[in-house]
Amino acid sequence: MSISEKKQAWQDTVVAKNIAKAPERKPEFRTTSGIEMERCFTPTFEGYEGYEEKLGFPGQYPFTRGVQPTMYRGRFWTMRQYAGFGTAKESNERYKYLLQAGQTGLSVAFDLPTQMGYDSDAAMAAGEVGKVGVAIDSLADMEVLFDGIPLDQVSTSMTINSTAAILLAMYIAVAEKQGVSADKISGTIQNDILKEYMARGTYIYPPRESMRIITDIFAYCKDCVPKWNTISISGYHIREAGSSAVQEVAFTLADGIAYVDAAIKAGLSVDEFAPRLAFFFNAHNNLLEEVAKFRAARRMWAKIMKERFGAKDPRSMMLRFHTQTAGCTLTAQQPDNNIMRVTIQALAAVLGGTQSLHTNSRDEALALPTEDSVRIALRTQQVIAYESGAADSIDPLAGSFLVESLTDQIEQAAFDYIEKIDRLGGAVEAISRGFQQKEIQDSAYAYQRAIETDEMIIVGVNRFTIQNEPQPELLKIKEEVEIAQKKALTDMKAKRDSAKVQEALKALEAAARGTDNLMPPILQAVKTYATLGEIADVLRGVFGVHRETVVL
Known part of the structure; x- marks a missing residue:
């Protein structure tokens, strides 16, 4: 078969099946001059060596040309804005602002203590609470972070690594409190x-x-x-x-x-x-x-x-x-x-x-x-x-x-x-x-x-510079954020059932020392309002901590 014949077969089968499920944004796409924009342009000659092996068609192996058969003609990419700062309440307000402005998915930035498995009242967290992302110490913070945001209707990306299991468990628990089962939520850690x-x-x-x-x-x-x-x-x-x-x-x-x-x-x-x-x-x-x-x-x-x-x-x-x-x-x-x-x-x-x-x-x-x-x-x-x-x-x-x-x-x-x-x-x-x-x-x-050495030009840095340029207005995180976060953490600990927390943490330790899947005991600990730092400390006690490889 020629490339044009293969393209027609692709459109008649793969594309047609996809459009039957999800129609394209418009019946046809044209330039401002009225020239039709084809769904997928291919060589106009048949001597293109290795076209099918190297390029193929969108939605088909080797996926060089895209993973969906209609790509953005079906729907645009998800527009996310990575955001999170200060307290959960402040970040929640920013998320609602972004969604109202047309954002189609949430992307959560966490502060360094959250990323490193420390609660806001830990000595290692001093001066970093809420600075480069939102501070999340427990399920209580996660509830505030997503207050009024239906988790069955948005896709949420969370930039989190070492404590990813804990934050995912908190997200699942918040969804359940909203009446949304875990099999209905979507997103990425x-x-x-x-x-x-x-x-x-x-x-x-x-x-x-x-x-x-x-x-x-x-x-x-x-x-x-x-x-x-x-x-x-x-x-x-x-x-x-x-x-x-x-x-x-x-x-x-x-x-x-x-x-x-x-x-x-x-x-x-x-x-x-x-x-x-x-x-x-x-x-x-x-x-x-x-x-x-x-x-x-x-x-x-x-x-x-x-x-x-x-x-x-x-x-x-x-x-x-x-x-x-x-x-x-x-x-x-x-x-x-x-x-x-x-x-x-x-x-x-x-x-x-x-x-x-x-x-x-x-x-x-x-x-x-x-x-x-x-x-x-x-x-x-x-x-x-x-x-x-x-x-x-x-x-x-x-x-x-x-x-x-x-x-x-x-x-x-x-x-x-x-x-x-x-x-x-x-x-x-x-x-x-x-x-x-x-x-x-x-x-x-x-x-x-x-x-x-000026081999590479960066405009405004090593070429086309301005002397005494004015400073723009900046967003600054106030010291009161850390104080408020620590107080909220203390208040939450005073209200929770400490016996249930300790029972859940012991179950997590047992699982970590054995071979059981760690997600169920982490989820159970989260639901008792065990803190992120307490859960991470249990795992530190069993697993130890990594020391950096020094490269000279």
């Missing part, structure tokens, strides 16, 4: 501990024990929370730490391989859990490289799941991903320039076929974003969606000599890295040896050196 060891640092337990928690979440959600994405394997923070685009893809997919291996060794079959795996990538400044990166990552994961793990379900081979624009590219100098940077990065994510998107705010190099800045960031997505035409045809840059060459080269270079990691014994062993950390450090150094 990041739950990607391996990148914490190599790039970000919010780990608690050693790798082996952390991997047990992750696979327990996989198994529990498979049966009890089937709509939940149990992990968001994250290249974002790897890129933020200074990696190249190739390293971001390679190290992220190597982590993905490690998680799949661990789940299979824990007794799960690949097609039981793989359809709920999700990924999280960075959108950096080089528009065309970023588009190619997303396409290469999709094709690589499809090959890995099919050829390496023998997946049979096409959903297991789909790399579905959330994108956030690159925080590391935001500048404190001339912060309005960040609006343009974010626009380019968001466009790259859309042209690359992301499933959801967060756009950073212009003032985030200086502080948490103001409401005005958040609105501009959200409007950036909406302008791209409704006005640019970029969402009217699927994978619109396919067939470009440049983009296809970049896609191939990124794929090959990333597979070369994965082979090196395999030779070292896999991602966990390579991390313990500091391999990925050293590669990221070297890349970060080269990038910064290029800026400092």
